[in-house]
Amino acid sequence: MLSQALLSQVLLNALTAASMYALMALGFNMIFGILRVINFAHGEFYMLGAFFIYYLFGLLGVNYFLSIILAGIVLGLAGFGTEKLLFHRLRHDEIRSMILALGLSIALQNLGVIVWGPEDLSVAAPTSGIFQLGQVIVPKERLLVVVCAVITICAFYLFLGNTKLGLALQAIAQDEEAAKLQGVNTKRIYAVGFGMGTALAAIAGGLMGPIYSLSPFMGLLPLMKAFIVVILGGLGSIPGAILGSLVLAVGESFATTFLGSSASDMVGFLLVIAILLSRPAGLLGEKEA
Amino acid sequence: MTAKVAGSVVIGVLLIVWPLVFPEQFYINVAILILLSAVMAMALHLVMRVGYLSLAQAAFMGMGAYTSALLTTRWQMPFIVGFVSAGILTAVVGYLLGRILFRLKGVYFVLVTFALGEVVRLCFIAWDSLFGGANGITGIPKPSLLGYVFDTRLEFYYLALPLTVASLWFMCRVFLTHPGRAYEAINESENLAESTGIDTTRYKVQAFTISCFFTGIAGCLSGHYLSYVSPFAFTFWQSVDLIIMNVLGGPNVLAGPIIGAVLLVPLPELFRSAVEYQRALYGITLILIVCFLPDGIAGLAYRFRHKEGSRSDG
Amino acid sequence: MGEQSIMSVQTLKKRFGGVVAVSDVSFEMRKGEILGLIGPNGAGKTTLLSLLTGFLRPGGGSVHFQGYDITGRKPHQIARRGLVRTFQMTTVYSNSTVEHNVLKGAHYRNDVGLWSALWGRNGTRGRKERIDREVAQVLNLFELKEWMHEDAGGLAYGHQKALGLAIALASKPSCLLLDEPAAGMNPEETRWIGDVIRKLNDRGISILLVEHDMKMVMSLCDRIVVLNYGAKIAEGSPAEIQTNDEVIKAYLGDEHVDS
Numbered sequence: 001m002l003s004q005a006l007l008s009q010v011l012l013n014a015l016t017a018a019s020m021y022a023l024m025a026l027g028f029n030m031i032f033g034i035l036r037v038i039n040f041a042h043g044e045f046y047m048l049g050a051f052f053i054y055y056l057f058g059l060l061g062v063n064y065f066l067s068i069i070l071a072g073i074v075l076g077l078a079g080f081g082t083e084k085l086l087f088h089r090l091r092h093d094e095i096r097s098m099i100l101a102l103g104l105s106i107a108l109q110n111l112g113v114i115v116w117g118p119e120d121l122s123v124a125a126p127t128s129g130i131f132q133l134g135q136v137i138v139p140k141e142r143l144l145v146v147v148c149a150v151i152t153i154c155a156f157y158l159f160l161g162n163t164k165l166g167l168a169l170q171a172i173a174q175d176e177e178a179a180k181l182q183g184v185n186t187k188r189i190y191a192v193g194f195g196m197g198t199a200l201a202a203i204a205g206g207l208m209g210p211i212y213s214l215s216p217f218m219g220l221l222p223l224m225k226a227f228i229v230v231i232l233g234g235l236g237s238i239p240g241a242i243l244g245s246l247v248l249a250v251g252e253s254f255a256t257t258f259l260g261s262s263a264s265d266m267v268g269f270l271l272v273i274a275i276l277l278s279r280p281a282g283l284l285g286e287k288e289a
Numbered sequence: 290m291t292a293k294v295a296g297s298v299v300i301g302v303l304l305i306v307w308p309l310v311f312p313e314q315f316y317i318n319v320a321i322l323i324l325l326s327a328v329m330a331m332a333l334h335l336v337m338r339v340g341y342l343s344l345a346q347a348a349f350m351g352m353g354a355y356t357s358a359l360l361t362t363r364w365q366m367p368f369i370v371g372f373v374s375a376g377i378l379t380a381v382v383g384y385l386l387g388r389i390l391f392r393l394k395g396v397y398f399v400l401v402t403f404a405l406g407e408v409v410r411l412c413f414i415a416w417d418s419l420f421g422g423a424n425g426i427t428g429i430p431k432p433s434l435l436g437y438v439f440d441t442r443l444e445f446y447y448l449a450l451p452l453t454v455a456s457l458w459f460m461c462r463v464f465l466t467h468p469g470r471a472y473e474a475i476n477e478s479e480n481l482a483e484s485t486g487i488d489t490t491r492y493k494v495q496a497f498t499i500s501c502f503f504t505g506i507a508g509c510l511s512g513h514y515l516s517y518v519s520p521f522a523f524t525f526w527q528s529v530d531l532i533i534m535n536v537l538g539g540p541n542v543l544a545g546p547i548i549g550a551v552l553l554v555p556l557p558e559l560f561r562s563a564v565e566y567q568r569a570l571y572g573i574t575l576i577l578i579v580c581f582l583p584d585g586i587a588g589l590a591y592r593f594r595h596k597e598g599s600r601s602d603g
Numbered sequence: 604m605g606e607q608s609i610m611s612v613q614t615l616k617k618r619f620g621g622v623v624a625v626s627d628v629s630f631e632m633r634k635g636e637i638l639g640l641i642g643p644n645g646a647g648k649t650t651l652l653s654l655l656t657g658f659l660r661p662g663g664g665s666v667h668f669q670g671y672d673i674t675g676r677k678p679h680q681i682a683r684r685g686l687v688r689t690f691q692m693t694t695v696y697s698n699s700t701v702e703h704n705v706l707k708g709a710h711y712r713n714d715v716g717l718w719s720a721l722w723g724r725n726g727t728r729g730r731k732e733r734i735d736r737e738v739a740q741v742l743n744l745f746e747l748k749e750w751m752h753e754d755a756g757g758l759a760y761g762h763q764k765a766l767g768l769a770i771a772l773a774s775k776p777s778c779l780l781l782d783e784p785a786a787g788m789n790p791e792e793t794r795w796i797g798d799v800i801r802k803l804n805d806r807g808i809s810i811l812l813v814e815h816d817m818k819m820v821m822s823l824c825d826r827i828v829v830l831n832y833g834a835k836i837a838e839g840s841p842a843e844i845q846t847n848d849e850v851i852k853a854y855l856g857d858e859h860v861d862s
Contacts, residue, residue, distance in 0.1 A: 095396070103576040266407075269408045
């Protein structure tokens, strides 16, 4: 049987994973909700975020929090530019946009290999040491990640609900035509939405970089997770993405213990298939282009 | 018309004769890989021509490869049994899945095929008592027909060539006849097609089933050619490569996937040392083509021939 | 009465989430008539059309067409029974030539299996010739012959709308449901479309016409059904409808909201 300490440990790991999933899923969801693009390059922005931290914080010694924020800003701008330069050409062509995202993913990943090589790199943790809560050992670095992620998510949530830009983003995600009629400048908003999405991915990557190792291929796993979470929680839903992340992370840590890792991944994907197929009306209820 | 026939005959003769003139193993190997990829890319093309994109192609390739591998190694069946079973089993699975999956449209269909591809791949790894886990299955016999073993690469080439040509012929016929016109209608507007009595589900499932059949037999052949199958050959990226071939060559004409295969397959063989440069180039090419050359290279050729070139696509 | 019914709609219902889009709509359509379906924006006209033709699944009620229960059938099955709709938006195959557009409309009538098609048996020769002849007729009727080999996407707006009708006609309907055939057309084109609809009707095709152009509706229709907020509020001859209090209220109310 699992001891209480082990159980808490598993849950703590799950919580760390959940914060990454949530950040990834929120960005992925934002891009899908606004642009109707399945961003297969989302994992690569995560990867770039981690490497950003590797240089700024790891090699140059810039403040950790500042590095994370800068990663978000710089890669957010990169996302903004990518949309302006590439994705906006394929507006409303969902399939070709997706192929474009695939191309972007392949290009960034392999440019990464050219620059950094295929081997794993690592960044020193911003903090070390542990908290001891009764029997439970909490490494400070994990706690830091969870706290930062929660702050980012809250900030994002407040931004969406309380700023003009945030409301415009939500309006477009809900009904593009209606938003246009209300005078929202959709052209600019698309790029902003994409940039916000990539910024969240970059922050996720920046936070996780010191915990896991860095490689140009590190983005694939978070992409898969974001994808599963988004389907679990419902495309376009923020609370759904957060809840989905928790469910997936906790479910996974137990499934891995009892079933092994391939089988637990498989359960995730089977769930995705089941959900996609069982609610075709709900998912297809939206207007098709 | 006669020019077309003459052209086909010339190409046909060249395809048959060249390995005898340049019998280098390297080139024959590349040629075989091109043929197999071309069949798989054409199979994906079929699905793309009804307006859908499947990311599960690698899984169907794997199904074909494992089916035949298991039948010929574990149960000592002759090649032909493995080959036929690979095609039929994959097609049946494709048919059954198609009936369900085509409830979804657009990106949702892509997402579900993506998840499906992952499930199948993980199955190959996790169910190791049957599929041999990460090691896959080794010692797959060379193809043989009526006691004749296609032992060398050259012989394999002469096995793969007619099969590829047959696949090409079959798909040509599909596009040029009644079903092809339905595909075209569905691709352009599913609602309009359905509203005038075209059973869109039937045609979509039909295209998917045929696609799975050809992907399955190509997968089977590749297993027998390499004499092993490994789950790592059937990843998501394999499916993406087939998409790249179509997009590069031209997603709207059957020549597209063939052009794509001819251009893309030799690259990794020619530049073995610089995989990342080559993949990066793939990615960038894909971005450029999808943004600036929506009809691919075949479209470019078309535009070149019809000088006015004013076919604009929304 | 005594006139034969071609379509009978009984207490048809549809909700989207919590919103009732169509509530208990019943009406009869007579063989050979032009029945108008009008109502303010958002009254549920297009939804009703989609329910009748199988593009949406009704939440209750039934539709019988020529004696067959077609409730919840797939659109292509309903179309094959002879009940064919047109669309407000996607009306043509824009990358195909005008001729091929019409041929696609006739596609199902020349249906052959995969194997027969592959071996070159495109249906019997007689059937193919008949279809070619009909396609030519349809093109003539809609005055599209001279653009026959042009891509439909390049046609003028009015011609595209006409082509939409031509595609529908090519599938040999006994009843056509037209969703705002004159939307976005100038008065002259509207008159022309009206004439065409009349011609189709003269050939024995029953027509359900959804349209905002009141002049066209009043002049063409034998009877009119009026929807408001998803419910039928009136039914009768154009003269009756024009003086119906409920109808006037619905339209005036709508105008107040609009302005």
